[in-house]
Amino acid sequence: CNWRTLRHVIIEDWSLTACLGIIMALLSFTMDLCIEYIEDWHDELLSLSKNVPSATSLVTFITWTSYTLLFVITSTVFVHFVAPQAIGSGIPEMKAIISGTTILKEYLSLKTMIAKCVGMTLSLGSGLPIGKEGPFVHVASSVAVSLSKLTFGWSKNLFPQEVRYTEVLATACAVGVACTFSAPVGGVLFSIEVTSAYFAKSNYWRGFFAATCCAGVLRLLRVQLPSKDDFLVAFYQTHYPPDSVTPDQLPAFAFLGFIIIPIGVTFLIAALTFPLGYGKYIVGHLKHRDALAHFFHKCTWSVSNESHPLKCGAKLLHYWTADGTVSIFVTLSLFVVAFFLLTILCNAIPIPAGQFMPVFVIGAAFGRLIGELMVIAYHEDGSNQAHMHIVPGVYSVVCAAAFCGAVTHTVSVSVIVIELTGQNVFILPVLIAVLIANAVCSYFQPSIYESISKIKG
Amino acid sequence: CNWRTLRHVIIEDWSLTACLGIIMALLSFTMDLCIEYIEDWHDELLSLSKNVPSATSLVTFITWTSYTLLFVITSTVFVHFVAPQAIGSGIPEMKAIISGTTILKEYLSLKTMIAKCVGMTLSLGSGLPIGKEGPFVHVASSVAVSLSKLTFGWSKNLFPQEVRYTEVLATACAVGVACTFSAPVGGVLFSIEVTSAYFAKSNYWRGFFAATCCAGVLRLLRVQLPSKDDFLVAFYQTHYPPDSVTPDQLPAFAFLGFIIIPIGVTFLIAALTFPLGYGKYIVGHLKHRDALAHFFHKCTWSVSNESHPLKCGAKLLHYWTADGTVSIFVTLSLFVVAFFLLTILCNAIPIPAGQFMPVFVIGAAFGRLIGELMVIAYHEDGSNQAHMHIVPGVYSVVCAAAFCGAVTHTVSVSVIVIELTGQNVFILPVLIAVLIANAVCSYFQPSIYESISKIKG
Numbered sequence: 001c002n003w004r005t006l007r008h009v010i011i012e013d014w015s016l017t018a019c020l021g022i023i024m025a026l027l028s029f030t031m032d033l034c035i036e037y038i039e040d041w042h043d044e045l046l047s048l049s050k051n052v053p054s055a056t057s058l059v060t061f062i063t064w065t066s067y068t069l070l071f072v073i074t075s076t077v078f079v080h081f082v083a084p085q086a087i088g089s090g091i092p093e094m095k096a097i098i099s100g101t102t103i104l105k106e107y108l109s110l111k112t113m114i115a116k117c118v119g120m121t122l123s124l125g126s127g128l129p130i131g132k133e134g135p136f137v138h139v140a141s142s143v144a145v146s147l148s149k150l151t152f153g154w155s156k157n158l159f160p161q162e163v164r165y166t167e168v169l170a171t172a173c174a175v176g177v178a179c180t181f182s183a184p185v186g187g188v189l190f191s192i193e194v195t196s197a198y199f200a201k202s203n204y205w206r207g208f209f210a211a212t213c214c215a216g217v218l219r220l221l222r223v224q225l226p227s228k229d230d231f232l233v234a235f236y237q238t239h240y241p242p243d244s245v246t247p248d249q250l251p252a253f254a255f256l257g258f259i260i261i262p263i264g265v266t267f268l269i270a271a272l273t274f275p276l277g278y279g280k281y282i283v284g285h286l287k288h289r290d291a292l293a294h295f296f297h298k299c300t301w302s303v304s305n306e307s308h309p310l311k312c313g314a315k316l317l318h319y320w321t322a323d324g325t326v327s328i329f330v331t332l333s334l335f336v337v338a339f340f341l342l343t344i345l346c347n348a349i350p351i352p353a354g355q356f357m358p359v360f361v362i363g364a365a366f367g368r369l370i371g372e373l374m375v376i377a378y379h380e381d382g383s384n385q386a387h388m389h390i391v392p393g394v395y396s397v398v399c400a401a402a403f404c405g406a407v408t409h410t411v412s413v414s415v416i417v418i419e420l421t422g423q424n425v426f427i428l429p430v431l432i433a434v435l436i437a438n439a440v441c442s443y444f445q446p447s448i449y450e451s452i453s454k455i456k457g
Numbered sequence: 458c459n460w461r462t463l464r465h466v467i468i469e470d471w472s473l474t475a476c477l478g479i480i481m482a483l484l485s486f487t488m489d490l491c492i493e494y495i496e497d498w499h500d501e502l503l504s505l506s507k508n509v510p511s512a513t514s515l516v517t518f519i520t521w522t523s524y525t526l527l528f529v530i531t532s533t534v535f536v537h538f539v540a541p542q543a544i545g546s547g548i549p550e551m552k553a554i555i556s557g558t559t560i561l562k563e564y565l566s567l568k569t570m571i572a573k574c575v576g577m578t579l580s581l582g583s584g585l586p587i588g589k590e591g592p593f594v595h596v597a598s599s600v601a602v603s604l605s606k607l608t609f610g611w612s613k614n615l616f617p618q619e620v621r622y623t624e625v626l627a628t629a630c631a632v633g634v635a636c637t638f639s640a641p642v643g644g645v646l647f648s649i650e651v652t653s654a655y656f657a658k659s660n661y662w663r664g665f666f667a668a669t670c671c672a673g674v675l676r677l678l679r680v681q682l683p684s685k686d687d688f689l690v691a692f693y694q695t696h697y698p699p700d701s702v703t704p705d706q707l708p709a710f711a712f713l714g715f716i717i718i719p720i721g722v723t724f725l726i727a728a729l730t731f732p733l734g735y736g737k738y739i740v741g742h743l744k745h746r747d748a749l750a751h752f753f754h755k756c757t758w759s760v761s762n763e764s765h766p767l768k769c770g771a772k773l774l775h776y777w778t779a780d781g782t783v784s785i786f787v788t789l790s791l792f793v794v795a796f797f798l799l800t801i802l803c804n805a806i807p808i809p810a811g812q813f814m815p816v817f818v819i820g821a822a823f824g825r826l827i828g829e830l831m832v833i834a835y836h837e838d839g840s841n842q843a844h845m846h847i848v849p850g851v852y853s854v855v856c857a858a859a860f861c862g863a864v865t866h867t868v869s870v871s872v873i874v875i876e877l878t879g880q881n882v883f884i885l886p887v888l889i890a891v892l893i894a895n896a897v898c899s900y901f902q903p904s905i906y907e908s909i910s911k912i913k914g
Contacts (some may be wrong), residue, residue, distance in 0.1 A: 015895075057648065078831060173889075184884070184885070184888055185871070185872055185875075185884070185888070189646075193661065204650065204868060205868055205892065205895065205896065208868045208892060209890065209892050210895075212885065212888040212889055212892060215885060216889065219885065247674065257523055274596065282606075316790060393805070411662055411665045414642070415642055415872075418875075419884065427642070428641070428669065428672060428673055428676065431641055431642070431665065431669040431672075432669060432673065435662065435666050435669060439471075439666075
């Protein structure tokens with residue numbers, strides 16, 4: 001019996017968990033590569049169509065739009081015919097499965113997984129503002145179930161299947177989140193908060209182990225790419241000076257948490273009450289990665305003084321002010337509103353889509369807006385730059401975390417943000433804003449995942 | 458009824474939780490100040506006794522020793538007569554109370570709390586290698602119970618007392634850990650891992666809120682001190698370059714996890730089987746803070762080339778090599794062995810004492826040793842410095858985390874380390890080492906807290 005236990009521990013627990021992490025890392029890496037290729041072709045097609053001598057701007061527009069449309073429609077059709085279960089985020093369904101309230105037929109089959117992967121790659125490549133963190137939780141769960149079926153074959157009746165099942169799924173959810181952001185700690189915590197009400201400590205290490213395997217392999221793979229030289233560095237590495245958070249700013253961060261609430265509530269209601277099937281023709285070309293890099297940049301956009309140490313580079317300002325003709329406040333507000341509406345519309349398309357990343361980007365843009373306003377407000381105050389270091393990028397990070405926390409009702413978003421940015425100067429502001437946004441928001445609306453569950457029945 | 462619920466939420470939940478955090482921050486701050494004064498007087502006394510013309514080195518020795526002895530004995534006597542329940546760490550007892558297996562009489566009374574605070578201040582000030590994280594968990598729990606008794610007075614029978622009690626205690630444990638290291642996230646996770654087998658998500662935010670309040674107030678207080686200018690900065694801020702962790706080093710970090718095991722097991726056995734009442738006369742003058750700052754420094758100790766960018770400052774080398782006469786490997790090994798034995802001896806003194814910090818320091822010293830050996834090994838290999846950046850400080854951090862993880866059987870040590878050092882370049886190495894050390898060590902020995910519970914019955 002002891003020998004059997006050991007075999008169980010080594011084979012089923014450790015190697016299964018490690019395998020799950022490694023497979024998910026490979027899947028995530030491959031998908032990211034494909035998505036990048038699709039995006040690059042899109043850009044190339046645009047420049048090609050521009051270079052055709054007789055092309056008008058209408059032709060360029062149609063080329064651009066139809067490319068996106070092609071991919072979104074292919075994704076919709078593929079998912080519809082192969083496995084309609086692959087539509088949507090995946091987190092609400094996983095929550096239902098883990099809590100044991102529903103058994104969804106075919107939801108964790110291999111077919112659904114393939115449909116989800118393909119559909120997600122196509123729709124993300126087309127440039128829609130959707131996330132991949134919810135779908136990845138679903139994919140990881142499918143992979144985990146397939147893997148444990150393999151081992152069940154030759155170690156039958158060792159442990160009751162029901163118990164194993166929940167354990168394996170809880171681990172899979174952790175890997176799913178960790179894989180998207182390559183944030184092992186935050187991933188485990190987020191998955192716990194989102195999927196379960198009670199949590200067994202015995203599952204804890206399993207989640208951490210799988211997430212660490214996944215993050216490790218992912219980073220090792222990323223370093224192989226010739227264009228990326230960022231090994232073991234965060235996805236959105238920030239470079240704020242350590243004194244960018246001063247005590248006088250703490251009330252401002254707490255206030256951010258309060259501002260977030262009306263937006264969060266509006267977003268939730270709008271996202272969920274939007275008539276289905278309307279958003280098929282929406283096209284947007286806003287790459288999350290670039291937008292976030294801009295918002296989190298340590299420079300201050302609204303500084304006009306050329307000699308200021310935090311003056312932005314010309315390229316960034318050119319993009320957001322259209323060569324100085326438009327105020328950044330106008331462009332930022334427009335970005336927030338447009339992205340807000342686009343994300344809500346995208347929720348309605350029947351493709352595999354997550355909500356986390358778009359919500360995060362909206363929060364970042366809004367935070368940048370507030371941060372720049374703060375800079376202006378304190379400069380008019382008569383006090384010059386040296387007195388109070390307001391780094392608008394920090395507001396952007398804090399606000400992104402608070403908005404995500406408000407919409408998903410989780411605290412662990414703060415850990416994910418710390419891991420994403422690779423810095424932890426702002427851990428206290430982030431925690432303050434997330435907690436306040438979270439606490440007050442929870443009295444108005446259930447979390448987005450719970451709301452989706454309710455609507456889907 | 459709705460009004461009553463609201464009152465409960467606002468008064469009992471929010472303000473009670475915030476109060477707990479703030480009171481603990483004030484307590485922690487006052488104690489730290491007192492401890493620093495006692496330590497400073499110790500140093501002053503030493504220099505005074507040196508300056509007396511007729512003093513021999515024996516007199517100096519006796520002065521130094523008797524000062525420590527005085528404080529340790531005062532602490533022992535005080536605790537013995539006021540409240541003997543205050544002896545020891547506190548985490549094993551809290552675990553027993555939360556799981557509901559035992560009711561310890563007078564354990565959470567105000568008298569015990571005062572005895573613990575005074576005893577801890579005296580014994581920490583005397584310079585013994587003991588920690589304050591376990592005792593702080595106990596103190597926080599006592600404060601929480603007193604606070605909730607206050608509110609019970611005028612909102613009786615609103616909620617069943619038993620339920621509230623467990624909730625409040627779980628929050629208190631989180632605050633206790635968070636307060637010691639000013640690490641809100643790691644504190645909450647560590648307290649969950651150490652005190653409970655199952656964890657209710659509904660307690661989650663309460664722990665985070667209290668811990669954030671505590672960390673916020675603590676940092677605001679620290680910034681008031683004239684000598685400290687580190688606001689919102691980590692306790693042991695490190696300054697490693699982002700590329701200090703390269704993929705080729707990952708196996709080395711995993712290997713560290715394995716090396717840790719025999720040491721961990723030996724430590725546990727030795728710490729617990731040591732005859733009681735023997736260590737009363739041990740004196741050590743090793744300040745954790747300075748030692749850790751040395752071990753975590755980004756420079757490389759064993760570099761002899763003067764022009765090397767990572768060459769250490771003369772002061773640090775002077776301390777550890779005695780002006781170049783002794784190899785750093787000898788001094789480091791001696792430090793590890795001496796600290797190891799001292800910590801075990803200190804466990805036997807009947808004073809309030811934690812195990813976390815000493816274990817952390819031993820791990821850091823051992824990691825520094827391994828890191829320096831790695832540097833030597835790779836330099837002899839013929840490859841010059843530019844090729845592989847081995848930063849021994851990173852090994853020190855990783856090893857400290859792994860050793861703590863092995864002894865306490867927790868994964869969240871990795872989060873605490875990230876928060877302590879204020880950097881997260883090494884999150885992946887830390888996780889790898891902690892998981893391996895943890896997993897293998899758990900097959901040999903229960904965690905230190907469980908072992909103490911068993912011995913105490």
